Amino acid sequence: MLLDTKLPVGYILTRMWPDIIRVLVISLSFQLLKYFLGDYLPEIPLQLPTILGSLISLLLAFNLNQSYDRWWEARKLWGAIVNDSRMLVLQILHFVPDDLLRSPTLGLPLHAFAYRQMAWCYSLGQSLRGQDALAGLDKFLSEQDLAYLGKHSNKPVGILALHTAHTKELYQQEVINAFQQVQIDNTIVRYTEAMGGAERIKNTVFPASYRQLIYLLIYLFLVTLSLGLVETIGLWEIPVLMTIAVAFLLLERTARYLQDPFNDKPTDTPMTAVARTIEINLRQLLEENEGDIPAPMVSGSFYLM
Numbered sequence: 001m002l003l004d005t006k007l008p009v010g011y012i013l014t015r016m017w018p019d020i021i022r023v024l025v026i027s028l029s030f031q032l033l034k035y036f037l038g039d040y041l042p043e044i045p046l047q048l049p050t051i052l053g054s055l056i057s058l059l060l061a062f063n064l065n066q067s068y069d070r071w072w073e074a075r076k077l078w079g080a081i082v083n084d085s086r087m088l089v090l091q092i093l094h095f096v097p098d099d100l101l102r103s104p105t106l107g108l109p110l111h112a113f114a115y116r117q118m119a120w121c122y123s124l125g126q127s128l129r130g131q132d133a134l135a136g137l138d139k140f141l142s143e144q145d146l147a148y149l150g151k152h153s154n155k156p157v158g159i160l161a162l163h164t165a166h167t168k169e170l171y172q173q174e175v176i177n178a179f180q181q182v183q184i185d186n187t188i189v190r191y192t193e194a195m196g197g198a199e200r201i202k203n204t205v206f207p208a209s210y211r212q213l214i215y216l217l218i219y220l221f222l223v224t225l226s227l228g229l230v231e232t233i234g235l236w237e238i239p240v241l242m243t244i245a246v247a248f249l250l251l252e253r254t255a256r257y258l259q260d261p262f263n264d265k266p267t268d269t270p271m272t273a274v275a276r277t278i279e280i281n282l283r284q285l286l287e288e289n290e291g292d293i294p295a296p297m298v299s300g301s302f303y304l305m
Contacts, residue, residue: 016249023222023245027238030230046232049225056217060251063214066206067258074201074261074269077194084194085121085278088163088187089114089285095180096170106175107166114282115140116166120159121278124195125271127156128202128262156195163188202262211256218248273297 092113093101101110119140127133133155138146145162152158164185171181222245229237257267276297283293 015253016246019249020242020246022219023242023249024238026219026223027226027241030226031235031238034230043231044224044227046225046228049221049228052217052221052224056214056221056248059214059217060248060255063206063210063255064251064258067255070201071258071261071267071269074198077197078269078271078274080190081121081124081194082274082278082281084187084190085117086281086285088117088184089282091180091184091187093285095176095184097175100175106170106173109166109170109175110286112166113163114286116145116159116162118275118279118282120156120163120191121275122272123159124156124198125275127154128198128271129264129268131264157192160188160191160195163191198262202260206259214252218245218252221248270297 089110092110096106096109100106102108119137122140123133123137126135134146134149137149141149141159148162149155149158152161167176167181167184167188170176171178176184222241225244226237226241229240233240254267257263257265261267261269262271273296276294280293280296
């Protein structure tokens with residue numbers, strides 16, 4: 001996620017230089033054509049690029065709006081995960097009798113639920129980014145749990161299955177009553193809904209034809225604008241066209257990056273940082289030593305992962 005700091009110019013230019021070079025070639029080409037074949041160039045009224053520019057502006061506005069909606073929905077889903085992660089451990093603290101919270105015969109309910117939830121948050125983030133969903137989970141889960149998760153293609157679903165099985169076991173042993181079981185199950189259901197929402201965003205992409213249409217229209221607009229300006233302002237056409245081109249292309253690129261909030265880029269949802277916050281909160285609820293609680297993630301750059 002981008003932070004409220006100055007965005008490096010180099011970060012923008014390194015991703016836009018191919019387009020900038022193309023626009024510069026277009027601009028210089030029409031300058032040369034004007035010099036050598038000025039009498040044969042068609043006269044392009046500026047009303048034509050104006051109409052094209054207005055059309056592209058509407059398309060870009062729609063694209064940016066839809067892209068931001070996807071990004072914001074992803075952030076809201078992870079905000080809900082933070083709240084429900086805290087609630088799950090608070091429910092175990094409240095529902096399970098104090099003398100049984102850390103009972104080995106019951107599978108260490110407080111410790112087990114808290115650590116599984118930490119593992120689920122990290123696993124979900126890694127899965128959405130296309131990374132190894134089991135990486136780093138050995139410090140939260142037992143070898144038996146890891147072996148069980150190895151059978152699942154969707155690791156976060158497997159972790160929720162462990163949550164559900166443990167809840168059922170506590171109910172069968174009459175540690176919690178039916179109402180308390182329902183409350184814990186409802187929390188787990190919300191995890192499933194949040195995970196499903198994130199996976200829906202990840203797996204539903206903008207049609208490639210729509211993105212290509214906008215890209216094609218931008219270049220058509222720049223070509224007509226270059227032809228129109230080269231006859232009216234001469235060499236000033238080059239900086240004017242470059243400035244307008246950078247603005248349009250930057251908006252298109254911003255929309256493209258926001259369309260996938262789980263793409264492991266600076267513009268994505270800071271799932272690792274959110275998971276770290278959850279880990280800190282849950283470890284504090286477990287009353288662990290300060291030395292065992294990790295520090296919040298900070299970024300020395302302009303974004304947070």
